[in-house]
Amino acid sequence: MDVEIKLHETFIDSNRIFKSEPYEVSETGWGEFEVIIKIYFPPFSGEKPISIYHMLKLYPPENLSKNWPKGKAIQNLFYEELIFSDPTEEFYEVLTNGSSTKDVKPEIPLKSTALVPFSIEAEADEAKSLEKAIATMKKKISEYREKMSNVDKQNSILKQEIATLESNLPSKK
Amino acid sequence: MDNEYRNAISKELISLYQENKPVSVPIPTHIISKKDKKEHTPWVWKGFTSSARKDDLVLYRWTKSNEEYKDYYYTKYNAKLNIDMYTDEEYTKYLEDPGWTKEETDYLFELCKKFELRFIIIHDRYHFSQSNSEAKKRSVEDLKDRYYTVMRNLSRSRSRIADSESENNENNNNETGEKQSSQKQDEQEKDKEQTAQPEKQKPSYIVPEAYYTFDKEKEQKRKSLLEILYSRTQEEIEEEEILLYEARNIEANQRRFITQREMLLRNHSVFEETTPKIVTVNLSAVGAGGDHSDAAATATVDPKSGNLTSGSAQVGSGAILTPTPATPAAGSGSGTGVVRAPTPGTPGSGLTKQKLVFSTLEEGGKLTFGSDDHLIQPTMAAIELQDGSSVIVAKRDVKLGPGVFLRSDKAMPMPKNKLEPVRNILDDLGVVCSASFWPRPAMPTAAVCDRFDELQQLILNFIEIKKHVDKTENDIKSLQHKKNNLISQYPSKAKAEKVISDANIKPIVKDMEHDFTFSSLGLATPIGPFASARNRTRVCRVAGGNYTTKPPMLESSVAVELSEEG
Numbered sequence: 001m002d003v004e005i006k007l008h009e010t011f012i013d014s015n016r017i018f019k020s021e022p023y024e025v026s027e028t029g030w031g032e033f034e035v036i037i038k039i040y041f042p043p044f045s046g047e048k049p050i051s052i053y054h055m056l057k058l059y060p061p062e063n064l065s066k067n068w069p070k071g072k073a074i075q076n077l078f079y080e081e082l083i084f085s086d087p088t089e090e091f092y093e094v095l096t097n098g099s100s101t102k103d104v105k106p107e108i109p110l111k112s113t114a115l116v117p118f119s120i121e122a123e124a125d126e127a128k129s130l131e132k133a134i135a136t137m138k139k140k141i142s143e144y145r146e147k148m149s150n151v152d153k154q155n156s157i158l159k160q161e162i163a164t165l166e167s168n169l170p171s172k173k
Numbered sequence: 174m175d176n177e178y179r180n181a182i183s184k185e186l187i188s189l190y191q192e193n194k195p196v197s198v199p200i201p202t203h204i205i206s207k208k209d210k211k212e213h214t215p216w217v218w219k220g221f222t223s224s225a226r227k228d229d230l231v232l233y234r235w236t237k238s239n240e241e242y243k244d245y246y247y248t249k250y251n252a253k254l255n256i257d258m259y260t261d262e263e264y265t266k267y268l269e270d271p272g273w274t275k276e277e278t279d280y281l282f283e284l285c286k287k288f289e290l291r292f293i294i295i296h297d298r299y300h301f302s303q304s305n306s307e308a309k310k311r312s313v314e315d316l317k318d319r320y321y322t323v324m325r326n327l328s329r330s331r332s333r334i335a336d337s338e339s340e341n342n343e344n345n346n347n348e349t350g351e352k353q354s355s356q357k358q359d360e361q362e363k364d365k366e367q368t369a370q371p372e373k374q375k376p377s378y379i380v381p382e383a384y385y386t387f388d389k390e391k392e393q394k395r396k397s398l399l400e401i402l403y404s405r406t407q408e409e410i411e412e413e414e415i416l417l418y419e420a421r422n423i424e425a426n427q428r429r430f431i432t433q434r435e436m437l438l439r440n441h442s443v444f445e446e447t448t449p450k451i452v453t454v455n456l457s458a459v460g461a462g463g464d465h466s467d468a469a470a471t472a473t474v475d476p477k478s479g480n481l482t483s484g485s486a487q488v489g490s491g492a493i494l495t496p497t498p499a500t501p502a503a504g505s506g507s508g509t510g511v512v513r514a515p516t517p518g519t520p521g522s523g524l525t526k527q528k529l530v531f532s533t534l535e536e537g538g539k540l541t542f543g544s545d546d547h548l549i550q551p552t553m554a555a556i557e558l559q560d561g562s563s564v565i566v567a568k569r570d571v572k573l574g575p576g577v578f579l580r581s582d583k584a585m586p587m588p589k590n591k592l593e594p595v596r597n598i599l600d601d602l603g604v605v606c607s608a609s610f611w612p613r614p615a616m617p618t619a620a621v622c623d624r625f626d627e628l629q630q631l632i633l634n635f636i637e638i639k640k641h642v643d644k645t646e647n648d649i650k651s652l653q654h655k656k657n658n659l660i661s662q663y664p665s666k667a668k669a670e671k672v673i674s675d676a677n678i679k680p681i682v683k684d685m686e687h688d689f690t691f692s693s694l695g696l697a698t699p700i701g702p703f704a705s706a707r708n709r710t711r712v713c714r715v716a717g718g719n720y721t722t723k724p725p726m727l728e729s730s731v732a733v734e735l736s737e738e739g
Contacts, residue, residue, distance in 0.1 A: 081580035
């Protein structure tokens with residue numbers, strides 16, 4: 001598997017291509033720029049390469065920048081899943097049983113660590129908080145639906161009242 | 174070793190042999206040398222007088238010793254206005270006005286000089302009274318008008334005289350030069366006495382008449398209009414606002430009608446195109462579902478509806494690998510970039526015919542938490558293979574075509590104009606999103622994405638409802654106003670109320686649900702135009718299996734509900 005990492009063009013050799021692990025770039029820079037990570041799959045897989053765009057920010061997040069401890073590393077981690085829909089048999093085997101060179105199956109850790117915050121636990125937490133938000137939203141919607149029906153009722157009453165008032169207007173003489 | 178070597182030589186040198194790039198070397202912009210040194214001029218505390226003052230007061234300030242000022246520098250800003258005066262002769266000849274006596278005109282000009290044409294002050298200080306008659310009330314416009322009329326007439330007559338004089342001068346120059354000049358001198362002397370500014374007299378001829386234009390009526394009208402504007406009552410202001418709101422509504426309605434008509438026309442054509450939507454897919458024997466190119470999936474696909482069917486056909490033709498934590502206890506999840514779980518039941522080789530069976534694993538398709546905290550699941554769909562085994566995948570992945578996808582790319586699309594409000598609501602709910610352009614969950618697994626999509630859909634619906642409520646509330650305000658207006662046209666309030674109570678009004682409430690599902694879901698979900706058709710079901714045959722799509726209701730999850738055909 002080849003991985004191409006495209007840095008900002010002001011870097012020397014801004015396109016780094018890696019044939020094997022570790023897919024790592026160490027550079028000195030500043031500011032922020034978009035890193036394009038292009039993954040090329042082995043030819044037998046028949047898959048097209050896929051690009052992942054990552055905004056690299058080399059400064060602490062704004063809300064924390066004030067009391068950021070000096071020398072503390074800044075992490076920009078993100079989680080992504082690749083879905084292989086309808087792979088070749090051979091590729092399927094590699095994906096499910098590990099490649100011939102390595103016998104390690106990738107997996108999500110059960111618990112989060114400082115280094116890798118993404119875990120089955122984190123997933124559950126996020127899903128939980130999302131479900132909470134969904135419940136809040138549902139409540140809010142039902143509130144507003146009630147409000148809507150009230151308002152609509154009022155609106156229609158007013159409209160009819162105006163119509164009757166208009167039709168029964170005392171004629172001016 | 175390498176590092177040490179690098180540190181030993183300068184950065185500039187390294188970049189020189191690494192690549193042909195210019196090196197930025199800071200050049201000192203200012204180098205002090207002895208040559209540059211000059212004699213300093215000392216500052217001195219010096220007194221000065223200003224010609225703008227009449228009292229010869231001497232003030233002091235710091236000045237450079239080599240500089241000399243004749244007059245105080247800022248004297249030139251103390252500009253005085255010179256106002257031309259008329260002569261008695263000119264007054265009787267050109268400036269008579271029935272409304273004004275000469276004395277009063279003189280008084281006005283005196284004030285004009287004194288206050289340098291600041292008419293508001295002039296008007297304030299204006300107290301002209303004569304012993305024999307009562308003082309007239311003069312408005313600012315009256316004063317202005319008098320002044321400008323006098324100046325206009327004056328400049329007109331003077332320029333006429335000047336013209337004729339210059340002609341005379343040319344004609345009589347040789348003959349009676351002396352006489353002329355003496356005469357002229359006389360004239361000038363006379364002017365001198367009366368105008369007290371002989372040296373300025375020549376230029377005053379040049380001041381064009383247009384310089385003194387003043388339209389009294391226009392000015393009065395302008396002021397009265399302003400007065401009306403300022404003295405509006407609160408009710409009048411409110412009424413105006415309501416009128417403006419209604420006017421804007423009318424305009425907006427017009428625009429909406431146009432867009433709605435266009436939408437209708439467009440939708441109409443879409444429906445025509447998509448109606449014959451039954452598709453049959455025959456999958457003839459495929460050797461171990463491998464190569465796409467010779468996957469002998471002979472699909473009879475309606476070309477117009479290619480998207481849905483071709484995607485599903487491909488799903489059937491091979492192994493489907495998607496993150497399905499169907500057996501998460503086995504710990505076969507995945508980190509970034511790889512497949513998550515082996516699907517139970519490997520794809521059978523030699524699939525002749527397949528049947529897609531979609532069903533949600535949990536009751537009613539509701540996404541609920543299992544008893545085990547580690548067990549969260551996306552909505553699942555099982556695909557039954559011909560040999561009896563089945564493949565369970567996340568329902569959201571069923572429609573994917575072949576190839577590799579990023580999970581976060583496949584989240585629900587959202588109209589761009591809704592992006593900002595949705596993001597705001599997400600913030601309010603305390604949902605942590607990754608900082609990408611589109612709101613995305615932090616850990617976009619299939620299960621999380623399911624929930625995130627549902628949340629976004631709810632938010633979109635909420636925005637629609639809120640918009641409607643807000644608009645109706647505004648409408649009610651303006652209707653209330655209209656009603657009050659109508660009531661005031663009745664002889665008495667009681668009478669109007671009787672008319673209303675006689676009419677026995679009951680609210681007629683339209684069912685708004687239809688509108689919402691149409692406007693929000695129609696745009697936001699891949700279900701497209703179907704969402705508009707309420708209670709309409711549509712049968713699609715995909716890969717040998719039939720499923721029906723129901724238009725999603727507000728309460729239910731957005732995902733298409735799929736059911737097996739008998």
